[in-house]
Amino acid sequence: MRPDRRPAVIPLHLSHFTASSCLGAGLDPTLAALRAGRSGLAPCRFETVHDLDTHIGEVAGVDETPLPADFAEHDCRNNRLAWLGLQQDGFDAAVRAAIARHGRRRVGVFLGTSTAGILQTEQAYRRRDAASGALPADFVYRTTHNTYSLAGFVRALYGIEGPAAVASTACSSGAKVFASAQRMIATGLIDAAIVGGVDSLCLTTLYGFNSLELLSPEPCRPFDAGRRGLSIGEAAAFALLEAVPASLDADAVLLLGAGESSDAHHMSSPHPEGAGARQAMAATLAAAGLAPDQIDYVNLHGTATPSNDAAEGRAVAALFGDRVACSSTKGATGHTLGAAGGLEAVIAALALQHGFMPGGVNTRTPDPAIPVRYLRTNTDVAPRRVLSNSFGFGGTNCSLVLGRAG
Template sequence: MNVYLNECGIVCALGTGLAEVRANLFAGTPGTLPATECSPGRELPLGQVRAALPSVAHLPPAQRSRNNALALAALAQIRPAVDAAVARFGADRVGVIIGTSTSGIAETEKALMHRAAHGELAPGFHYGQQEMGSPAALLADELGIAGPAYVHSSACSSSAKAMASAARLIRMGLCDAVLTGGVDSLCTFTVAGFSALESVSAARCNPMSANRDGINIGEGAALFLLTREPAAVTLAGWGESSDGHHMSAPDPAGGGARIAMLDALRRAGLQPADIDYINMHGTATQQNDAMESKVIAGLFGCEVPASSTKPFTGHTLGAAAAIEAALCWLALQPDNDRGALPPHLWDGVPDAALPALNLVPVGATLGRPVRHVMSNSFAFGGSNAVLVLGRAAPLAQDAATLPPVADILPHSGQMVLLDRVVSVGDDDLCAEVVIRPDSMFCDGTAVGAWVGIEYMAQAIAAHAGWLARRRGDAVKVGFLLGSRKYEAGVPAFDVGSVLHVHAHRALQGDNGLGAFECRIDAGGNTVATATVTVFQPDNVNEFLSGGTAV
């Protein structure tokens, strides 16, 4: 089952809102600028948000932080859509899953500096401002959301893991919509910490260069409304791993990164050749770039276009994965018909010790729409998370592109009950059945309404067959495990009736279990409905012989 990134709000050093961010990104205009706010006495490039942010004065003291103001700035851009989702699905069916690594640490810094100077904490300071769960609590309170609301904090992979968790909530049927993404704010603590590791560059970061010497820190927020309702971009897959190689250094062999990338491809049902672009973690540190380039070259070769967008935004830590997913989301939009890609800003001096990746120059395009992209996030402690975003396939409506039913069903002869496919897409199929005197199960005048469940099952099987053919796989047998509340509004389907059988994939597990919402329409009216549970094992013979548990 696909989940869709319906709406996107973003604020970062590239700008506020999609239009400004898009213009600066594809023009190759970086947002990092020299500053001393977080490094007194030392000028460092920072990815600061310079736009005015929403006031937090109306919030409870525990929620008054710059971090939460950034989250509200991103929310404001998509608020109508989120409010509509809450109204449609109900407050308890909508969740909030956010990634952050700083939360309100900056407010604590200011309070402690005030105490050092004046003997007491700053007025208005509340210990809750630095609590990691604050962004999710704020957004849930602001929107009146009563579903799951929590934060992932795993350093640079935080918001990728948040988005993966949001997708799981939808695929498991626990939520119908989730507001997800990440937010992080600049503070002296993080800049000083990376400086202590000798990982901060005094110039704009220079990923994959022989001259790279560290990162630039940034801030920002990106939020998505994630639902099952079709939109232009899908969260097609995600992969996670934890290699625990070192507290702050990646595994030089990239074992954990490779596992996460392969897991994301597997979950998306894709091969490495299907990826049109990779947004690299690309921090411009010696160790990350050496590890990541090695893994990319090993899995994809050196031809796939790739870039690091951190010279544009700075490394936004807990928000980085969500912000970079938003930049990928822009590349996948329908109006990007020439396939413009996020460029790679660097000095152009390759490191002879690294694989010669295909780094995207400013202005480069694929010459066709972008189909699938991968975005990598590799955090301290070996916490790795990878997202795969895809351009949603439109419903195939052109008769010339619709497959014959016999080609996508594991049935044959009279047991093929469907006449033709009317439309098909990632999560939906509509098939037509014309009731004739010689139709299977017809008594000469009608087919009993009980046969409707078999029509639904074959529509589900046809959908699975279409997906298999699209992947280049063989059509496999599946099993109908049961139906919940099959209801028919008519006792039988009369000869001459034209039925349209709809199957919508509502849930899909990684183990082959799925659930479909089905209905049968006739004469403009819905005449039967059911929720159908199915199972498609990897190996049918092994399953039938008892070697595989459902």
């Protein structure tokens, strides 16, 4: 931070974090895949989908991960993925310890998703009564398909009595919840928050993006001159946000700022010059009290669609020039939609802790028309501050800045 700039928000400590995606369950396999430049994308064989020529990022073992018996009414693929994710990296124990420290009413839950448990509804429709069309009696919309069901499940799981909400702003959902929690903690309403995102594969997403002609027939290649569209993934990513303690290890990760915008340019297409994206990035820099040249690495939204990458590239170039190193990690994980902001915040935290900047997996020839410094391979230059972008349909945008404590 420069002496002439002051942060507009108080930093928060990511006291614990975890992520599960097609790269593996937990931080160790995630880090190993990023270090190796390995993608988790594979040809689509999900559920009944056999007619789409695309690759997806499916999390192994979700269907074989039942919820605890007391939470049977919450059973759906999205909540099973959440449960799987919460069991990794000691996160479950960390949440319970935070509740013991702060009290049940002083911990909040703010999570992002786009489709929640909609697969449960898709499957229920196959079992409708032939005569009346009624859905089966064992289908419970409130605790599965309902967008809030994700936060409701996590809140019930831990007996949390603090505020809880779900952001469903398409692909910015899992980032915007960091900003929500930061505001709640700043106002003194809570002392800690579970944030992140969970989105699971479903037919609505796969066939919906196919109808928009946005699915790539090969593993996606963000910012590549020959990019052909996105690859859908799924993930569960969580962080526990708390006040910064008096003593911290040098490699502790802090949330320095969050910036949001809504340009409302188009229902599905980004502003061609990335106006809202630039506004969100500028807002998070202002919140953190940082200048553009104090950012070492940008984790791009980078979906590998022609229009998204071009617009984001223009926005990044307008704010940072071609100085800052940047890449998209969606070539490794796929686009995890409402979970992407949380997943990529965790990836940013890993880059900060382990001293590297991840290269863009699958990208062969960076598009020469996009004037950014795009990393194709990992670099072992250790970043101190990372900006992570998440931009959603309808022009809802969010950027986060994370940094090392020391």
